[in-house]
Amino acid sequence: MTQGETVGTTLADAxxxxxxASLAATDAELARRYPGDPGTRQPVHTVYVPADAFTADTVRSWGRQALAALDEHAPDAEALARVLGLSDELAGPVYDRVRAKLEREPVEDLRIDFEDGYGQRPDAEEDAAAVAAARIVSAAVADRTAPPYIGIRMKCMEAAVRDRGIRTLDIFLSTLMRSGGLPDGLVLTLPKVTFPQQVTAMVRLCEEFEKAHGLTPGRIGFEIQIETTQSILGPDGTATVPRLIDAAEGRATGLHYGTFDYSASCGVSAAYQSMDHPVADYAKAVMQVAAAGTGVRLSDGSTNVLPVGPTAQVHDAWRLHHGLVRRSLARAYYQGWDMHPGHLPTRYAAVYAFYREGLDTAAARLAAYVAKAGGDVMDEPATAKALSGYLLRGLDCGAVDLEEVTARTALGRAELDALAGR
Structure with a gap:
């Protein structure tokens, strides 16, 4: 075709x-259901603490205990590298960053648990615990000692505990409002969901609270815990997870896999209940496909093997936890639960090693894509989005520094955000 040559067409503009015009409604529906990633930081873990054990010192205490575990069982980079199988190149940077993280921000997301970790208590006792939790959260937010994300896990919407769960939620949120308002990093968790109608009920609670306090509609979001078989497959054999997300009416922020409740609901015996069991992989694969593009984020579960006791026993537990976290990261589950302070060293070691070991390759591929320089891998826009997302996650958690990324890509944070679709 020569310059100025007329291009021939057949179809009329009409x-x-x-x-x-015929696809306008479809376009609107796609935009509503699949808005994409929210573009905010996702915590690498969620720490669950029973409400009666939660104090103003909880976060600092977890950091101190985690550092003490390192000092006792892996006092230097070489020792931790031997336990976890880290390369010599990674050992020093990972160890130093883990220690710095435990000193600066040991917990990224904290859930004050009023459900399984708390149990059934007299109403007056749970009322008081809900008030106390809200006051501590408000004070921590005010003095900047709160983790970036914090909130409660209420009791579920099943008939036996529904009223108690609603009352605790109401007390907690109402006390927050009286104590300075809802924090930006507020996260609520709805457990043991089986039917979309239970999610709808949670939406109605949020709406009524917002109306009562003059809050912006949609201000309150919540996570949905996937802990029952019914939350994966409905009675008609179709996938339930998309229905749960739809029932949340845009308020669902995350899907959290519950390792032990879900495994038990499948009949898996206690000795084999784990994040890497086939029933877990199936459930999480369904969750992953259902959540893709919706802006609803995923979290893996936890291990109940605690790193306590003699050093050899702690090292075994650390290797197990490190391997499970690493496995989750490779499967695009970038968040998980941590149940004990001793899990923090291996959580951050696995996360930091994951992002640091791929830094050079990811940065080089992204730089080549931006420069259209080619190379031995031909990347497409979707891959560039994944590469920039990988680097951004590493930046958000402290695994890498912006200076390291910019030196390798010539890209700043704004350019990375744009490539990642944030």
Whole structure:
């Protein structure tokens, strides 16, 4: 084709316009259901603490205990590298960053648990615990000692505990409002969901609270815990997870896999209940496909093997936890639960090693894509989005520094955000 040559077409403009008009509703539905990643930081873990054990010192205490575990069982980079199988190149940077993280921000997301970790208590006792939790959270937010994300896990919407769960939620949120308002990093968790109607009920609670306090509609979001078989497959054999997300009406922020409740509901015996059991992989694969593109984030579960006791026993527990976290990261589950302070060293070691070992390759591929320089891998826009997302996650958790990324890619944070679609 030469410059200035007329391009021939067959279809009239009216055909194109008609197609556009016929797909307008579909375009709107795609935008509503699949808004994409919210573009905010996702914590690498969630720490669960029973409400009666939660104090103003909880976060600092977890950091101190985690550092003490390192000092006792892996006092230097070489020792931790031997336990976890880290390369010589990674050992020093990972160890130093883990220690710095435990000193600066040991917990990224904290859930004050009023459900399984708390149990059934007299109403007056749970009322008081809900008030105390809210006051501690408000004070921590005010003095900047709160983790980036914090909130409660209430009791579920099943009939036996529904009223108690609603009352605790109401007390907690109402006390927050009286103590300075809802914090930006507020996260609520709805456990043991089986039917979309239970999610709808949670939406109605959020709406009524917002109306009562003059809050912006949609201000309160919540996570949905996937802990029952019914939350994966419905009675008609179709996938339930998309229905749960839809029932949340845009308020669902995350899907959290519950390792032990879900495994038990499948009949898995206690000795084999684990994040890497086949029933777990199936459930999480369904969750992953259902959540893709919706802006609803995923979290893996936890291990109940605690790193306590003699050093050899702690090292075994650390290797197990490190391997499970690493496995989750490779499967695009970038968040998980931590149940004990001793899990923090291996959580951050696994996360930091994951992002640091791929830094050079990811940065080089992204730089080549931006420069259209080619190379031995031909990347597409979707891959560039994944590469920049990988680097951004590493930046958000402290695994890598912006200076390291910029030196390798010539890209700043704004450019990375744009490539990642944030």
């Amino acid at each position: 055909v194109r316009e008609g197609i556009g």
